[in-house]
Amino acid sequence: MPPLAHERYCDEIVLLTETLRAAISGADLEANVPTCPDWTLRELAVHLGGAQRWAGEIVRTRATEELGEEQVPDFTPDGDDPAVLDAWLAEGAAGTAEALRQAGPAVSAWSWYERDRSAGFWARRMALETVVHLADAALTAKVPYTMAPELAADTIDEWLDIVAGAQAEGDPEALELRGGGRSIHLHATDVPDAEWLIEFGEDGFTWRHAHGKATVALRGPLTDLMLVFNRRLAPDSDRVEVLGDAELLDFWLARSSFG
Template sequence: MTRLAYDRYRAEVARQLALFRETLTGADLTVTVPTCPEWTLGQLARHTGGAVRWVDAHVRTRATRHIPESDVPGFEGPGDDDPAGLDAWLAETADLVDAALRDASGDTAVWTWGAEHTAGFWARRMTHEVAVHRADAAIAAGVEYGVDPEVAADAIDEWLDIVRYVQHNDLADRAGELRGGGRTVHLHAVGADAALNAEWVVELAEEGVVWRRGHEKADVALRGPLTEVLLAFYRRRGLDSGRVEVLGDRELLEFWLERASFG
């Protein structure tokens, strides 16, 4: 599928960080994040900001190799859960990465952990990194979450590409199990978002995961508003949340969700 434009991704990284900061406003930073139970909300915020600063360091320096987190200035963020200090750090983080991405182009050569070694990879990756962690924050804070439909659809495209990359490069044993038999999963966005052709068919082929956009009969379908399909597919909401429907072989969908991985 055609990706969003590089400048759109750059703008989205800044926008998602601004919305992330809004989500934290007035929230209890000591609460446990239900979707990431190893973190408090404050720790989630520092993880997210640190990830963005790590990417900024790579893009800004045109890195040709991995930069350790310990070499990234300000990576760990504030040492406590002072809301003002955390917000200021996130605001500075947004300014830093926006400047780095503005000074690059989508084709600028930069080290990445993926197959594509460009600043464009990082702009796309950070758009969805922050957007999904913003959902984690919203769930922990008990506030509503929404995301632009084009961004949500591209997040699903990227997630499927990542799972395929992890599988083909043997980066996670469980992802390697997502193959064989031609079994299929259909993701189906309904309502206003359907006009975006926001439907996917994921096939567990003998050679590995393959996917395409489109409406086809499948062994199991995950159906609902696009944002909710995204959150369920990213394991941010359970299949029994009441916000999505599962039609067909639910065990196959659960099989996928248990094994799809960043590696």
Template sequence: MTSLDYDRHCAEIADQLGQLRVTLAGADLSATVPTCPEWSLGYLARHVGGAVRWAEQLVATRATDDIPEEKVPGIRGPEGDDPAALDAWLAETAELALKTLPAVSADTPVWTWAEPRNAGFWARRMTHEVAIHRADAAIAAGVPYEVAADVAADAIDEWLEIVQYVQRSQPGDSAAELRGAGRSIHLHATDAPAGLNAEWVIEFGEDGFSWRRGHEKATVALRGPLTEVLLAFYRRRSLDGGAVEVLGERELLEFWLERASFG
């Protein structure tokens, strides 16, 4: 399920990369990224650009299996630490994505590591890959971060779907512990524009968890502006930073945040 269509995801990849370039302009690329402490800003930029180039190659070749990194042209970016060269590489990456992804349909069969097995998966995944790492870059650079409300809501949907997929397909992952009937989490955006349902209910069951959009009383609620709810739910902002409010059994929300995994 996604609230954004394929064309929008394709356009967002390029737009998010453009905004990332603005965030990086003039920043110290050797600075540590607090939310990814093993990374520098320069490494983050290469990681993001490389991920988009990998996805672009999967779609361009209609891959039926994973493509090793060493077979993806330009995946590592330019040699050296020249900010202008890195910026140009990111711009070229956006152009590649805009050329390749809109040239196929969302349901074009392509290898993926999760469901659905099509180009639509990669358009959506790369939209949020760039959007969330752009937040990491903004935090490291000390600049404001904004994301469109419908993109933020779709990112929360996708994250829930990924964690649910990991729980179902990888029983050894910490996501498998997200179960136990009678407990629930409510995410509540306080500034959603008219017409956008930006509330979620996550219910724990004996066999895992389920979720849906909606407003219901829960064991614990995470409440605040949509962007801040997104960042807290992605573990990019502290629950104690003042931007969000936790109502109810905080321990359950922390239990989720510690175990919700990318696999």
């Protein structure tokens, strides 16, 4: 499953942010976010909107090093008015998407991911960041959450790439994801061929899209697999099924939560 088209990611930044704005409209913005317990719903929205604006400014300026928050125009909304927050989210998503569209995927721009420092990286990252934080917002606001299969699958792909990159760069937790003879199989029950096989070796792990017998298997609807993999749904939820060594899945989840 290759990454989606650059233009699709740009579109999704705006569309998913619109869905998030609708989810939090009228909700208690001071409510605690169960999946991000250090944040209120307002803080979650400001985090996401700020991240989008930060990425957009990195691409717009063709930055060659990390930008500080103070270098990003309107990094935070002015005041606590929900209407101001809503407009700020809309403007930020639109501006970020436009900066990414104008740049195109191949333009160089600093990123924290050493394997890919391009506008294309940021388009994908911001779209999929919004996929996950939309789940946080929907859970907090107690509204339904659904995700297009191609976006849910791409979120799993991207996260596996990020964890592999962190392992290669020496992240202490990611370095523990090793040990020959163990494996994890993710199997979506509602989307054909949406399967992942993660295999542990002595020097680290590898992953591929494949069906195979594994030490532990996680089965369920694709969106729920994605939520478990991003630690937004507990693996013991009745929405998914864990077969085999559940401790290995817990081991993975605990050590792929860096940053």
